[in-house]
Amino acid sequence: MRTDSNFASSEHIRQAASISKALAAPSWRVFVYKTAIVQLYGMHERFMRELSDALAETISQAYASYDELPEAIQNSHLRLSLEHFQTIMRSRTADDPIMQLKSAMSSLVGCLSGSVALTKDAMRSHGANFRHDMVRDLVSRYAVEIPKWSVDMYWKGFPFGSLHGIYASPTSLIDELADRRNDVAHGGDIDGVLDNAMLSDMARAVYLYDLWILRVAARSLLTRLVDKYGMQIASVDHYWPSTGASRLVDVGSKISVGSMVFIQSKGVELTTVKSLQKEKTTIHSAEPGGGPFGAVFGVAARRGNRILALPLRLAGTQESLWSAATVEPHPGIASATESMVMASGA
Template sequence: MKDLSDFFDIVGGLEDLRAAIPASSSDRISGIARTMSPILAGASWRRQYYSFAIVQIYSTHERFIRDLVTVTTRLMKDLYSTYESLPDVLKREHLMLTLKRLQDMAQGNPLDPVILRNEISDLVACFDGVIALNEEAMAKHTSNFRSGTVRQVLSRLDFKLEDCGTDAEGFGEFPFGVLVGLYATAESVLDDLANRRNDVAHGSDSEIVDIDTLRAIAETIYRYDLWLFRTMARSHLSGLVEREAVEVGTIDHAWTNRATNVRSIGRLNDLSSDLRPGAFGYVVKNKVQICTVGEIQVDNQRIAVATSGAGPFAVDLGVPIKTGSSFKVIPVALSRLERILLEATKEGKNVELVV
């Protein structure tokens, strides 16, 4: 995306130059004007930078989705212990897609017997219980990566993708700027981008949009891909909590934190393990909420560590909680995987976009 940002800056500078050329008086600028003015004023120049931008925005998006599927497929051996424990949807899709890939390879010319043998061996290993998924098969798709295709590809991983409009807080404002009145959803921007990319690739005529609109399209796709990355990370983290987390205690009463006006303080009568401020944890009731343990008190006195048998404890968890919720933690053996997923849930959420 940095390369694309640099390209937009160059094009923007040339467009500013075109607008300034008639008012230029220096001999040097006049010479540039005579050379550049016919080029920058022509439709050919605008079509060239438009075509380049459309192809680059789309190819960056497609590469991101393929990489996301590849990395997520690879992550399955850390998220699950055996092939049998994988979601049924994933196992079925993996088998069908791998068999299709093996068939295509067998019909290829020239045939690479080493690669073919290795991929058959990995498939056999899966039936022996080892998670040795075929990343190439899982990530391949012959259609353009429109929103519907993205949804279909991610469903192979047992991930149900909702429209980003259902997560306004996570995705952010849309439409914005010059896109107001042009697009209703981020998904419609992606679908239109795929259509424009096809038009460019086949030399078809399509409406050329200006540089500001191209920037906004690029920003939307960038935001969409990062939102998708965060959403998948949250989903996998929630699944990990449901499968592997250990219950530390049950919240039998909740109070409002007067400083934040959030009902985030819960009473835990007893604990199954020690608890310290700053620890990561999860409040579970109907859904999984990520939280960080704040202040812990016993009899209105702040303590440095809560230990079994020393309660009841008042624990500020920093998120809205309800009575009857479970407070859970991930076992130490999975802490590295937990940190990876936690960091992914924050990726690009509070940084300025490069375009």
């Protein structure tokens, strides 16, 4: 075997040239495209399944009894639980279907007896890919309604990058991702191999879509908890539009700068206390019996609006849902999505 440096160098160059040629070949680009599509859809589906589990767990912990759940959630849970029983009995891979069935039935009986323990396997079940309609069906089981994307400022600027003029909406992009994943998984004809730029922007759009669904679901659950368990802690009898300040007659419990509160008018607005005053003096907290107070919130609180808060037992749930409802896209998402598809060298 020759080991001199000249041979080694020339052989290395020859191999490198051969590899570069292979990377540029159409077959390699198709392989990278297929890998990116399957990986991207897989992350999207996993996120939706994990979101369903998180919603089921949050609701189970937050509501005091099964009867207090919104009717839409009760109906979905009952229907899906019965379907889940049938799925267990038809399964050919379950280790012990009878034991699984007993466990699932015991959970449902417990709910009907008053406790809240939504069966995650049942609530997340799906018979189709997670296109937009399937996502909408999934979150509707938790009484969550997805708004039209076009009226949500979250989507300002879409379509962006190489997607401009290609996809009319984020929802149509999600639908096509599912179609392309099926073509790849089932050996169907590939209808146009997307280049790196488009794959990168598609990955970014899918990430933003999933984050959007999380924000919508968290805000919906939090609003429903306020409707059910919200306690009035103050009312507004005057509002100054020029300063955004509201006058509170008094407070029913202590509130402080930074406290999470809910402004109830025609709907419920989630916000925080930005500043407090008493007799034109800035204060950090307002105590019952010390009113009236001046207050500035993150949103306008007008005359007749009620200021609500959730009970202390829901403090952890409130914080988690608030965090999810206001989460912002990661600043590095553009570079992160580009790295998913750089392997093709296109």
